[in-house]
Amino acid sequence: MARLDPAVGDPELAELRKAAKAKDWAGMRGRLEAVPDGWDRTWLLVHAVKVAGIEGWIPEAIAAEPESALAVLTSGARQIEWAWEARTGARAQHVSRERFEVFHERLRVAEELLYDVAEREPEWVAPWYFLQVAGRGLQVGPEIARLRFEASVRRCPGHPGAHRQQLQQVCHKWGGSHEQMHAFARESMLSAPEGSALGELVAIAHLEHWLDLDEDGAGHSYMYQDDVAEQLREAAERSIWHPDFGRPRGWIETYNTFAMAFSLAGEKKAAAELFAAIGGIVTPFPWQYINGADPTVPFRALRSDAGR
Numbered sequence: 001m002a003r004l005d006p007a008v009g010d011p012e013l014a015e016l017r018k019a020a021k022a023k024d025w026a027g028m029r030g031r032l033e034a035v036p037d038g039w040d041r042t043w044l045l046v047h048a049v050k051v052a053g054i055e056g057w058i059p060e061a062i063a064a065e066p067e068s069a070l071a072v073l074t075s076g077a078r079q080i081e082w083a084w085e086a087r088t089g090a091r092a093q094h095v096s097r098e099r100f101e102v103f104h105e106r107l108r109v110a111e112e113l114l115y116d117v118a119e120r121e122p123e124w125v126a127p128w129y130f131l132q133v134a135g136r137g138l139q140v141g142p143e144i145a146r147l148r149f150e151a152s153v154r155r156c157p158g159h160p161g162a163h164r165q166q167l168q169q170v171c172h173k174w175g176g177s178h179e180q181m182h183a184f185a186r187e188s189m190l191s192a193p194e195g196s197a198l199g200e201l202v203a204i205a206h207l208e209h210w211l212d213l214d215e216d217g218a219g220h221s222y223m224y225q226d227d228v229a230e231q232l233r234e235a236a237e238r239s240i241w242h243p244d245f246g247r248p249r250g251w252i253e254t255y256n257t258f259a260m261a262f263s264l265a266g267e268k269k270a271a272a273e274l275f276a277a278i279g280g281i282v283t284p285f286p287w288q289y290i291n292g293a294d295p296t297v298p299f300r301a302l303r304s305d306a307g308r
Contacts, residue, residue, distance in 0.1 A: 195244025
């Protein structure tokens with residue numbers, strides 16, 4: 001069995017999404033308030049705002065509770081998700097001008113909301129994380145993007161999401177380079193305590209490099225290089241295979257990332273162990289890089305190839 005689970009196997013997220021679908025702001029607020037600001041709250045919000053329609057009713061919640069920074073944060077986060085829905089996941093050259101206009105308009109609304117939250121709650125990391133996402137879409141440039149990343153990690157140094165966003169910022173498809181991307185991933189991993197989720201950045205960087213090369217058919221040979229497999233094993237040893245890793249929020253996503261990377265690198269034994277631990281829960285990233293319409297298809301294929 002392989003399935004896309006919007007709650008990613010997390011009971012708290014399942015309840016939060018249930019409240020969002022019911023347009024129950026009090027229920028959402030209570031669950032978000034129960035989680036201190038940091039990676040956990042960011043992660044919950046990232047997935048909760050994927051629920052369609054929040055943008056339609058959250059303004060009423062803000063009007064009813066004008067003092068609630070959480071309501072404004074939720075609205076800003078949803079505007080970003082709504083913006084990317086309009087843009088779609090296609091490469092820029094395949095996105096129409098009309099879609100780009102809607103995309104940018106929604107991101108600008110998001111930025112206003114998020115700066116409002118950042119001003120009200122200067123210690124919160126979540127608005128800065130979402131400003132990183134919005135900024136990349138608005139192409140604010142590397143200097144402003146770096147400042148937003150630094151604002152995030154000052155508040156939460158090991159924030160996996162903030163690091164993932166900065167990795168995207170410096171990758172080739174967003175105006176950076178493969179060299180910048182790999183350097184950032186490795187530096188972040190080595191600067192973090194062993195057992196940190198930041199080892200995942202190395203795997204993501206190799207997948208991004210593979211994706212870029214795969215358009216010319218060179219991705220397969222890239223992933224089969226000995227040094228790629230060595231770097232993936234080192235990153236896994238410092239993160240998911242380390243006893244201090246445990247089961248942090250979002251661990252299934254990290255396992256999916258390493259499972260795909262090890263599979264493409266021909267490291268079937270390592271991939272098989274990860275597929276076994278995942279238990280059939282497929283996350284859109286990174287499998288969407290192979291099949292955006294149905295990420296379960298490449299998951300099943302590579303899991304079978306690994307002997308699971």
